[in-house]
Amino acid sequence: MIVGVDHIGLATTDPLRVGEFLGALGLSRVDGGTADDYGVSCEFWRGPDRHIGTDIEIVSPAREGSAIDSRLTGQGAGLYHIAFVVDDVRAELRRLRGLGLSPVDAEPCRGARPGMKVAFMYVPRPASFLVELVEYGPSKRENSV
Secondary structure, eight states, X not given: OEEEEEEEEEEOSOHHHHHHHHHHTTOEEEEEEEETTTTEEEEEEEOXXXXXXXXXXXXXXXXXXXXXXXXXXXXXXXXXXXXXXXXXXXXXXXXXXXXXXXXXXXXXXXXXXXXXXXXXXXXXXXXXXXXXXXXEOSSOGGGGO
């Protein structure tokens, strides 16, 4: 079951510059990491009350051949995905596949935060956007603040 919005991902080749813009908007970097299975670096930014709100994730290539290379080449930088917290990422993959979403990942992968499991899916037309399903284990998001 989807329980909330975790973050909104922005794809870029210049995370430092995007971070400067987010800082100017009053957000602060709260954590980050690398999602090795996807070859991306991730920074998570949050508003002044660091305990509430939806994070903004800056996603950039960590290596050549990263999962976002073709996206950056074809569409350029910008809004990349919306991430939803789920109580069971495997169950949501099955449920949403049955509703017509196209899985990018057959199985969940390790995310950029401790205890984070993720899987990506495409929402079909007319919406046509990328969704990330996020499940937190024992080291939850709240511990990253």
